Amino acid sequence: MKEKLVYGLIYTISLLPFWCLYFISDILFFLIYYVFGYRKKVVYENLRNSFPEKSTEEINKIARDFYRYFPDLLVESVKMASISEAEVKKRIELLNPEEVYQYIHKGRSVIGVTAHYGNWELAIHSLSIMMNTPELIIYKPLNNKVFNTVHNRIRTRFGATMVPMKQILRHIIKLKNVPHVSMFVSDQTPTYQDSDYFMEFLNQDTLVFTGTERIARLTNNPVVYCEIRRKEKRGYYSCKFTTLVKQPSAYPEHEITHIQNRFTEQVIREEPAYWLWSHRRWKRKRRS
Numbered sequence: 001m002k003e004k005l006v007y008g009l010i011y012t013i014s015l016l017p018f019w020c021l022y023f024i025s026d027i028l029f030f031l032i033y034y035v036f037g038y039r040k041k042v043v044y045e046n047l048r049n050s051f052p053e054k055s056t057e058e059i060n061k062i063a064r065d066f067y068r069y070f071p072d073l074l075v076e077s078v079k080m081a082s083i084s085e086a087e088v089k090k091r092i093e094l095l096n097p098e099e100v101y102q103y104i105h106k107g108r109s110v111i112g113v114t115a116h117y118g119n120w121e122l123a124i125h126s127l128s129i130m131m132n133t134p135e136l137i138i139y140k141p142l143n144n145k146v147f148n149t150v151h152n153r154i155r156t157r158f159g160a161t162m163v164p165m166k167q168i169l170r171h172i173i174k175l176k177n178v179p180h181v182s183m184f185v186s187d188q189t190p191t192y193q194d195s196d197y198f199m200e201f202l203n204q205d206t207l208v209f210t211g212t213e214r215i216a217r218l219t220n221n222p223v224v225y226c227e228i229r230r231k232e233k234r235g236y237y238s239c240k241f242t243t244l245v246k247q248p249s250a251y252p253e254h255e256i257t258h259i260q261n262r263f264t265e266q267v268i269r270e271e272p273a274y275w276l277w278s279h280r281r282w283k284r285k286r287r288s
Contacts, residue, residue, distance in 0.1 A: 003149045014081035021075040028071035039278040046277050050202035065273035077121045081154045092126045092237045099241035104179045109221045112183035115264045116276040118228030119237050128158035134180040135160045138168050140188050184212045186260050189281055201261050207284040213256040216248035225263050230274050
């Protein structure tokens with residue numbers, strides 16, 4: 001019952017036109033930035049540690065730009081509950097889908113990688129519409145079961161299959177003879193039970209997931225990055241695909257993990273405001 005109520009509320013709000021949702025976003029920006037200071041300590045600490053070379057003025061500008069983008073992301077994510085296929089295609093431009101199709105047409109599956117950058121929720125819908133083969137979205141379940149169920153219902157509107165991280169191998173084995181795309185969001189924070197591998201990411205010692213690499217080396221499927229960029233016009237994005245690794249089995253342990261995280265880091269450095277800086281990405285430290 002709770003799931004139905006929450007979904008009904010989100011769906012009802014999602015029916016509002018974009019101009020109205022962005023009016024709500026403008027109000028949210030004022031509240032979270034000027035009134036409540038939502039996670040400002042986390043955001044500023046993350047930015048200062050990630051960009052020690054930047055001045056206070058530069059850090060302040062990135063932070064404000066982030067807080068201006070963040071409520072847009074929130075209302076756009078709500079809109080995903082009712083957005084039409086035509087509107088998805090209008091809102092996110094796929095620059096080179098042939099980069100993915102080349103492998104699918106040869107009977108190979110693809111390990112997709114992206115980050116909490118731009119509008120990854122819109123990209124899920126876009127990829128689902130783009131593919132005529134199965135699309136698996138690998139995710140870390142939310143602690144709140146109600147929101148987890150509602151979130152997954154929205155994400156699967158155009159045919160994607162949500163797969164908890166711990167079940168990915170089972171699904172890939174099931175589809176071993178069917179070309180498909182498995183999409184990983186690579187910049188999440190693992191628990192100590194999920195990973196024990198640290199590397200430098202944005203100038204900080206960072207615990208990272210290695211699951212993408214393990215699946216890639218096991219299946220020898222190519223690793224393709226989905227780079228989502230925000231366009232100048234509000235609410236519009238582009239997606240560019242880049243093959244990071246063609247034959248994963250040829251790479252030594254941890255190298256693929258480094259490649260994908262270095263690529264994410266490069267994307268963030270070019271336009272830092274559009275990454276999820278309010279996330280406590282560096283809360284895990286090495287155990288002594």
